[in-house]
Amino acid sequence: MLLPRQNKQLLDYEYGLMGNQGPGVDCCPSVIEMVEPEGGKNDQDIYVELYKSDNYRQRFFEVSCHKDVLNKPCRFMDKKIHQSSKCVQQHTFTYALVKDTPDHRNKNLPTFPGADAGNKTYTLDYISVRSGCSCMVTPNNTRRNQKKHKDKVHKKKHAATKNVPVFPETAIDRSKR
Secondary structure: OOOHHHHHHHHHHHHHHOOOOOOOOOOOOEEEEEEOOOEEEOOOOOEEEEOEOOOOEOOEEEEEEOOOOEOOOOOOOOOOOHHHEEEEEEEEEEEEEEEOOOOHHHHOOOEEEOOOOOOOEEEEEEEEEEEEEEEEEOOOOHHHHHHHHHHHHHHHHHHHHOOOOOOHHHHOOHHHO
């Protein structure tokens, strides 16, 4: 974790790299990459094979967390919540031309013949691509939970020492009604 002065220096340095323009500096920086995958996971978490030929491969732009921040605490965070923050990879779905399988035939999507030898057909489907890096902050409940537990134990002990029932309404003599 950086000290406040170091955070300010880093912020000024990175904003200067941007020519002192733009909305600001990311607490979880990302990089843009062009990828040519062989396949990917569709929206039903099934691996699908992407269309490719000798002359053509499908390309996708992905926005990935920078390797120095992935799954690490977010930058520029207040020290009270710094350790409960984390830079996480985000994903979205985009269309791709994929090898046709019986699973796709239920979707009523058009099929296209392959350019290579064989009887392969292809269809449209979604595949998951990296779409950004986000700062996720999780609540730190350990102190709150410890206090609740301590209060509960204290009430039980206090009630037992005074011989007072924990739930007084259960001690009412119902025969007098």
